[in-house]
Amino acid sequence: MGVEEFFYRYFVEPIKYNQGYNPVNTLVYAIILGVMVLLLYKMLKRMGIKVDERFFLALVPYIVLGPLMRAITDKGLLPRTYLTVSPGGYFVIAAFAIASLFAVWRHLGPDERLYPIYRDFGWVLVGGLVFIIIINWGKLSARWEYFKYFIPSLAVSEAFIWALAKKFKLIADNKVLFYTHFYDATTTFVGIQFFGFWEQHVLARTLIDLTGTPAVMYLEKLLVLIPVVYILDRMMEDEDPELINFVKLVIFVLGFGPGTRNLLITLLG
Incomplete structure (x- = not known):
């Protein structure tokens, strides 16, 4: 089995045909998650952002964003692509969360105002997905x-x-x-x-x-x-x-x- 066939069988087909996870992609995604956790933690340390209650509360809308996007994708309100279903969808949300945090940090630094501004931007994104649900409510049961x-x-x-x-x-x-x-x-x-x-x-x-x-x-x-x-x-x-x-x-x-x-x-x- 060639590399392309291996990748297609274990990573593309499960998403394309909604087959769920298999041992191979589960292991690879777990390794990627572990590496990302360490890199993100080091990034937060260098930015002077503490992992405390303030950070958690600011992160809540981004935590909600992922499952909300996945749910409305499964209901056909967003196009089903590799970037809107798991794990791709969660990578996209993580990228949004990291980019938003970095943008606010670049403007304010590790200032007390960083947390509410970062949080509110996340709620704006959540509001956009909720709006999609509202205008398409008639298509749902x-x-x-x-x-x-x-x-x-x-x-x-x-x-x-x-x-x-x-x-x-x-x-x-x-x-x-x-x-x-x-x-x-x-x-x-x-x-x-x-x-x-x-x-x-x-x-x-x-x-x-x-x-x-x-x-x-x-x-x-x-x-x-x-x-x-x-x-x-x-x-x-x-x-x-x-x-x-x-x-x-x-x-x-x-x-x-x-x-x-x-x-x-x-x-x-």
Whole structure:
């Protein structure tokens, strides 16, 4: 198999024919993500921008932007191209977020005003996508019954995390991450169990096939998150705290983004 055929089979076809992820592209995308995390962190350090609550709040609209763009693309309101579906769409949003941050920083430096200006520009972009939904609302068929399944499922799953956080300090110290990823697991569970959707990611798809139920997503989240946060909190205690915070921010995005995408795709019909 030549390089071109290999690339087409494992990277182009899954996007072109909506086949989901495979072990090869999953590994490559994971490596790219890891490299990007380190490069972005170094960039923030050189810019004098701290990874704190102010930065997180300023980043929220860009976190919303990715799943919103993906959802309206899947509903045909934006053209389906390599730049509007995952992972290309997320690279585009990341590029927007980085370029916007750099532009504001060039003008203000690491000034207190940087955060609200950067945040507001992101909300303008989100507003543009919401406007597209509004003017095309007649083409959509909202499934309001979605909440009949989603709300009780979410309540039970988050109550489970609340109970675990009472007993285990590791989970209590990272409960936002666990809450967020159980939100993601709930959107997957409801979408597959009640609305006939399917799982795109390799590990989750394999577990669902083996167990016969999308409820296994909750177990998968625990099996992945617990060792990850253990490594970050217990084995990397001497590392830069801001690096740990940035990695946790990325983990949050990896739960909130897909979860919100799932919710919107299912809800919009």
